Amino acid sequence: MGRYIFKRTLMLLPVLLGVSLVSFSLLHMVPGDPAELLAGEEANPEFIRALRKEYGLDQPLYIQYFHFISHVVRGDFGISIRNREPVIKLLKERFLFTLQLSFLSILIAGSIGLVAGVISATKQYSLFDNFSMVGALFGVSMPIFWFGLLLMLVFSVQLRWFPAGGKGTILHLILPAIALGAASSAVIARMTRASMLEVIRQDYIRTARANGLREFIVIYKHALKNAMIPVITVFGLEFGYMLGGAVLTETVFSLPGVGRLMVEGIFQRDYPIVQGSMLLVATTFVVVNLLTDIAYAFFDPKIRYE
Amino acid sequence: MGSLLNINNLKTQFFSSGRTIRALDGVSFHIEEGEVFGLVGETGCGKSVTALSILRLIPFPPGKIIDGEILFRGRNLLHLKEDEMRSIRGKEISMIFQEPMTSLNPVFRIGDQMMELIMLHQKLDRSRASEKGLEMLERVHIPDADRVMKQYPHQLSGGMRQRVMIAMELSCHPFLLIADEPTTALDVTIQAQILRLIKEMRKKLQTSILLITHDLGVIAEMCDRVAVMYAGSIVEEAGVEEIFEEPKHPYTQGLWGAIPRVDQEKETLAVIPGAVPDLSQPPAGCKFHPRCPHRFAPCDHKIPPISQTSPGHLVSCYLYGKGERYE
Numbered sequence: 001m002g003r004y005i006f007k008r009t010l011m012l013l014p015v016l017l018g019v020s021l022v023s024f025s026l027l028h029m030v031p032g033d034p035a036e037l038l039a040g041e042e043a044n045p046e047f048i049r050a051l052r053k054e055y056g057l058d059q060p061l062y063i064q065y066f067h068f069i070s071h072v073v074r075g076d077f078g079i080s081i082r083n084r085e086p087v088i089k090l091l092k093e094r095f096l097f098t099l100q101l102s103f104l105s106i107l108i109a110g111s112i113g114l115v116a117g118v119i120s121a122t123k124q125y126s127l128f129d130n131f132s133m134v135g136a137l138f139g140v141s142m143p144i145f146w147f148g149l150l151l152m153l154v155f156s157v158q159l160r161w162f163p164a165g166g167k168g169t170i171l172h173l174i175l176p177a178i179a180l181g182a183a184s185s186a187v188i189a190r191m192t193r194a195s196m197l198e199v200i201r202q203d204y205i206r207t208a209r210a211n212g213l214r215e216f217i218v219i220y221k222h223a224l225k226n227a228m229i230p231v232i233t234v235f236g237l238e239f240g241y242m243l244g245g246a247v248l249t250e251t252v253f254s255l256p257g258v259g260r261l262m263v264e265g266i267f268q269r270d271y272p273i274v275q276g277s278m279l280l281v282a283t284t285f286v287v288v289n290l291l292t293d294i295a296y297a298f299f300d301p302k303i304r305y306e
Numbered sequence: 307m308g309s310l311l312n313i314n315n316l317k318t319q320f321f322s323s324g325r326t327i328r329a330l331d332g333v334s335f336h337i338e339e340g341e342v343f344g345l346v347g348e349t350g351c352g353k354s355v356t357a358l359s360i361l362r363l364i365p366f367p368p369g370k371i372i373d374g375e376i377l378f379r380g381r382n383l384l385h386l387k388e389d390e391m392r393s394i395r396g397k398e399i400s401m402i403f404q405e406p407m408t409s410l411n412p413v414f415r416i417g418d419q420m421m422e423l424i425m426l427h428q429k430l431d432r433s434r435a436s437e438k439g440l441e442m443l444e445r446v447h448i449p450d451a452d453r454v455m456k457q458y459p460h461q462l463s464g465g466m467r468q469r470v471m472i473a474m475e476l477s478c479h480p481f482l483l484i485a486d487e488p489t490t491a492l493d494v495t496i497q498a499q500i501l502r503l504i505k506e507m508r509k510k511l512q513t514s515i516l517l518i519t520h521d522l523g524v525i526a527e528m529c530d531r532v533a534v535m536y537a538g539s540i541v542e543e544a545g546v547e548e549i550f551e552e553p554k555h556p557y558t559q560g561l562w563g564a565i566p567r568v569d570q571e572k573e574t575l576a577v578i579p580g581a582v583p584d585l586s587q588p589p590a591g592c593k594f595h596p597r598c599p600h601r602f603a604p605c606d607h608k609i610p611p612i613s614q615t616s617p618g619h620l621v622s623c624y625l626y627g628k629g630e631r632y633e
Contacts, residue, residue, distance in 0.1 A: 203408040209363055210403075211423045211474075212395035225413045301413060301458040 001304060004297065008290050012283075019282040020072070020275075024065050027274055033057075034081050034269040055081065055271075068275060077279075078272035082265075087276040090261060095280060097167060098257040101180065101249075102242035104173050109181030109188060110235060116185075117192025117231075122219055124197065132189060139186025148179040148252035165254040176253045180246045184238035191234045195227040202226070228299050236292030243284040309336040310481055310514050311360070316374035318352075318359045321367065325586040329355040329369070331538040331593075337482065342508065342515040344525040344546070346561075347535035348582055353518045356535075357484045360516075361399060362391050379481065397427040400475035404487035406468035410459040416443075417455030420474050427478045442473040445510075446503055465496035469503065476507055483508075486518045501527060522565055526550060531618070534558045537583050537593040544619040554621040556598045592623070600625055 035051040036043075052058045056067060071078065077087035116136070120129040155175060156164035162175050199205065200223050208222045209215075247259035258277055265273035297303045318330040330352050337343045345353050358364050359371055362383060376383040378399065383391065403409045411419060420439035424430060430438060436455070443451035446469045459467055468488065475483060485504065489497035501524065508515055517528055525532055526546065533543040534555065542555040553559045560578035580597035583589055589596050595605040602624065604610070610624045 203403055203405050204411040206363065207401075207403065207409045207471075208411065210361055210395055210401045212392045212397060212426060213422070214392065222411050222414075226411070299413060302460050 001297065004304075005290075005294060008293060012286055012290065015286055016279070016283060019286075020069060020279055021065070023278040023282070024068060024275060025061070027271060027278075028061060028064075030269075032269045034271055037269050038081055072279065077276035080265075080273050081270045082268050082273070087272045090273065091258070091276050091280055094256055094258045094261045094277075095284075097255065098243060098246075098259070101173055101176060101246070101255070101257060102239060104170075105177040105181040105242055106184065106235070106239045108177055109185035109238065112181075113185040113188025114192050114231070116189040118196055118219065118224060118227075120189065120193040121196030121200065121227075129193075133193070136186035136189045139182045139189075142182065144179055144183070144246070144248040145252050147182055148176070148249060151175045151179055152253070167255060176246075176249050176255060179252070180242060180249045184242070187238065188231060188234055191231050192227065195230050196223060199223045199227045225299060229296065232292060232295050232299060236288055236295070240285040240288040243288060244281045310339045310379065311337040311516075312375075312377040313356075313360070314375045314377070316356070316359060316371065316376065318355050318364055318369060318371045320369045327585045328538055328588060329585060330359060331588070332374070333535075333538070333540055334374075335533050335540060335543060337514050337516060339481075340508075340512050340514055341530040342517055342528050344529035344532040345516065345518045345535060346520060346522065346525050346532060348520060350582060350585075351535045352538040353520075353535055354486055357401065357486050357516065357518055360484065361395055361401060362386075363395075393427070396423055396475070396480075397478045398480055399482045399484065400478065400480040401484040401486065402468070402471050402475050402488050404490050406464050406471055406491060409471055410467055412459050414458075415455070416457055416459065416462070416470055420455075420470075420477060423474060424477050438477060439473075442477045443470070446470075446473040446476075446507070448473070464492055465499065468492065468496075468500050472500075472503060472507065476511060476513065479511060480513060482514045482516060484516045484518070487520070488517075489524065490519070490521070497524075504528070522561065534561065537588060538585055539593060539622070541594065541623070542619075542621045548616070548619055552619075554615055554619070554626060555594075555623050556600050556625070557594045560597075 033048075033052075035048045035055065035057060039048045039051055049058075056064055059067070068078070075088060077091065079085065080087055080090060116132040120132050123129055152164050152175060155161045163172050164175075166172055200219070205218060205223055208218045213222070244259070246257065247263050249255070250257040250260045258281065262274060262277040262281070264270075265277060313336065314334050316330050316333045317328070320327040320329055333352070333356060335343070335345075345356060347353055355364065355369075360376055360378075360383070362371070364371060371384060374384070378394070383394070386394070410416070414422075417436060417439055420442065421432065421435040424435040424438050425432070428435070428438070440451050440455055443454055448454050448466065448469055454462065454466070454470070459470075462470065472488075488504065489500050492500060504515065504517075505528065507513070515528075517524070519525060529546045531543065532546050532549050533540045534549075534557065535541070536557050542549065542553070542558045544554075549558065550562070553562050557578070560576075563576040564578065566575055578597055583593060583596070589606070591604070591606045591608050592598070592601075592610050595601045598605065604624050610622050612620050612622045613626050614620055615626050
């Protein structure tokens with residue numbers, strides 16, 4: 001197990017190097033010059049040239065990339081062109097916030113999705129099953145910005161239970177977490193249902209019943225642990241997307257997350273911000289994937305011993 | 307009667323898309339203490355449904371036991387509450403299934419699965435349950451039982467897994483062990499080992515066994531008494547020697563005729579003409595009559611009564627009954 005984790009962690013390095021290369025070149029292929037943007041529309045060419053020199057933008061691309069990478073490995077992501085703050089500091093603040101939001105969101109989505117999925121599968125075609133599967137359909141089809149506004153309208157404006165935006169307390173996070181997790185909980189519910197339906201028809205479930213185990217134990221211990229194997233994959237992917245920054249949710253609830261940082265950076269051609277946040281998002285996605293694989297090994301002994 | 311299990315007129319039906327499938331259509335038999343009772347018949351004749359009905363594990367929907375009684379040690383299992391039934395499953399009546407490859411849960415260790423059952427029914431703590439599990443694995447001659455306790459099912463061969471199943475199902479010393487095709491999925495050499503093991507364990511533990519199989523060789527090897535099932539009904543029942551020497555029912559005779567024999571030079575196997583009936587529309591009268599070479603007047607509209615041709619030899623066929631019904 002330890003060896004497995006070590007090996008998988010080593011494999012992260014080439015992946016991340018690739019990600020940094022692709023994101024770097026993509027960004028520089030996009031038309032637009034940060035120096036021009038920064039200098040303003042009527043700046044004289046001399047000033048623009050000076051700015052280019054200052055940020056190293058006049059150098060050949062491979063030099064710029066090498067420069068970028070050699071700083072990154074030392075934890076230096078550069079200075080934001082726009083607000084002249086170190087990128088690492090901005091990323092840290094924003095990422096901590098995104099992390100909190102994503103955790104809460106996957107927690108809500110996961111528990112609703114798992115319970116709904118298991119009950120739907122054990123009571124297939126029942127009222128609950130039909131109801132929750134229609135609910136799941138809504139969950140995946142509703143646009144986040146619309147659902148988010150709806151939540152805000154009902155729970156902030158009408159009922160005044162939660163604040164409508166901003167950050168600070170856990171209360172600020174609840175509505176955004178629900179909006180962000182709605183689609184995930186729907187996907188998890190559907191996946192759990194399908195997986196459980198397959199597992200409860202297996203011979204070993206019949207064995208468990210024939211051994212006189214309680215139905216609760218049969219379903220939530222013997223069946224669910226088997227059914228979790230495909231569901232874990234969905235958990236990982238959904239969590240990865242959430243950590244990648246939920247631009248829409250952050251915009252609707254005016255939250256300071258990584259997603260908005262990145263989008264603003266793109267609009268402003270703030271290369272260091274965009275490169276830094278892309279690398280961060282890619283890293284978290286890859287790390288979540290690794291964690292998913294490790295969780296896989298926890299649920300499926302066949303993987304552990306290969 | 308002082309039998310361990312007494313099944314009377316058991317009827318189990320399945321309901322699907324508007325049709326009623328009469329999987330068990332009035333099955334009656336009994337099992338004495340300490341005996342091995344064989345239930346033989348073609349695929350789909352209701353053998354496994356009988357087994358699952360006894361444990362009340364017929365999935366509902368679509369299946370349901372609609373009539374009859376299952377007397378086990380004097381209690382009618384069909385009248386028990388679900389939690390009373392649960393305390394019988396795995397403890398007083400336990401069951402081994404056909405597929406050893408899939409009958410154990412792949413994500414739990416062998417030891418944990420055994421201990422779960424032992425702790426549930428014998429109220430032992432973990433360490434005592436673990437000792438008990440280990441002891442059972444050793445009793446079914448699993449080499450390196452210590453290690454096997456910590457292994458997962460996929461690390462064992464089919465034969466080993468069936469041994470584990472036997473150890474597990476016998477760990478609470480049940481009165482009755484139901485073995486549903488316990489060797490069908492195994493290699494021939496392993497089959498013989500498993501049969502020998504079941505025999506040995508039965509001798510040591512004095513457990514009665516309901517052995518379900520379509521393999522007449524297994525029946526001959528293992529059983530004291532045999533019942534032959536056809537299309538949801540028992541057509542003949544007798545001691546094992548008698549039924550092999552003097553099969554009475556035309557279906558039994560047909561089955562026995564289909565056994566290939568090395569001492570004859572025939573190249574083709576004898577077959578019973580026709581096909582097993584659709585149980586949602588079974589033939590009227592004796593269910594075997596459309597395929598029966600001896601059918602005559604009453605066969606196609608009246609169900610033949612059960613008659614006794616000699617002590618303990620029961621057959622449901624008009625060729626034998628003098629009209630009196632055996633009860």
